[in-house]
Amino acid sequence: MSGSKDRPRWHELPMRAREQIEYLVGDRVVDAQNCPGGYSPGFASRLILAGGRTAFAKAVDAKMWPEQAPMYRDEAHIAIGLTAAGLADVLPTPRFLGSCDDGSYVVLAFECVEGSEPVSPWRLDQLAEVAAAVGRMSGLLTPSPIAVPCVHPRLGGWASISTEHLESPCAGAAAPHVDDLVALECRGLVAAHGTALVHFDALPHNILHSPTGVMLVDWPHARLGAPIIDLLTVLASGAADGIDPEPILAAQPVSATADAADIDAILAALSGFSLAGAVDKTCPAPIAAAKMKFGRGALGWLLRRLGITSTAS
DSSP states (O other): OOTTTTOOOGGGSOHHHHHHHHHHHTSOEEEEEEOOOSSOSSEEEEEEETTSOEEEEEEEETTTOTTTHHHHHHHHHHHHHHHHTTOTTTSSSOOEEEEEEOSSEEEEEEEOOOOBOOOSSOOHHHHHHHHHHHHHHHHHTSSOSSOOOOOOTTSOOGGGSOHHHHTSTTTGGGGGGHHHHHHHHHHHHHHTOOSEEEOSOOSGGGEEEETTEEEEOOOTTOEEEOTTHHHHHHHHHHHTTTOOOHHHHHHSHHHHTSOHHHHHHHHHHHHHHHHHHHTOTTSOHHHHHHHHHHHHHHHHHHHHHTTOOOSOO
16 A cells, blocks of 8 residues: 555645746646655645646645655755756756745655656566666765765664564564674664765665666655665665575675675664564554565565574565
8 A cells, every 4th residue: 555645636735835836847737647656645746737848746735744844855955955066967866846945835846757666576687777776876976965964863773672573573583683683783873874975765666767767766864874775775675575685786886895794784774773663653554564574674684694594584
């Protein structure tokens, strides 16, 4: 089930928000096709414009969704910075058209990419193609061309997972090794520091296959970090679908300079964050399910790397 099935439609937006979107895309909107993917509660639609062009816009009611609005503002900051740095035409991201923020609605507009999410479950060839694109992107973004925070709120969580959850399918074979995983995760939180601009959510719902190649969308969580983080995220999602990520990892230049123990440690931090989120009772069901799948994939891959038989993947 899509987490965004209840997104507002074009006609449900207030007039002011629609006017802002039309200003950003430079034309009148004659049709808006809702985008079903992703998990945000905000408006997200492919727009058909009066002149025949297409565009993509997203918007959120800042008063109705005060916890979501800062993420839209963060994404606007990233998009503005990358555009100003002259990277719009070299990064695998849609071209940014602009943003508006009047305190009531935060609106962003991009070029419309004709593409689709990777097939589910992952195919090996698509996973390898995306991994290569993400690896190239990480090279272009090291060091980061823009100023972003260096804190990593999307890493870590093993220490907060209760014993009850450790005995459940959430952790599987990890339960006897939780102390080691907590310690490994601590190393991962250090190893994750770096100078690259990291997307920090390089999962299938933020990836598009287009006629021009792979595109990575939705950048609100971007932070400074180690350049290998996005690659590990992509490959862990492949591991969740039963693909062995090791040959693809070995083929990527960014992995050549990464310490194997640091890779294990970052995988521990990635799996800890997702599994802790999955068992959080306040987490919406579609998001919890996605976190559980990814967390189990990352954990299963990690345990195999550590030589531990896993029932988690």
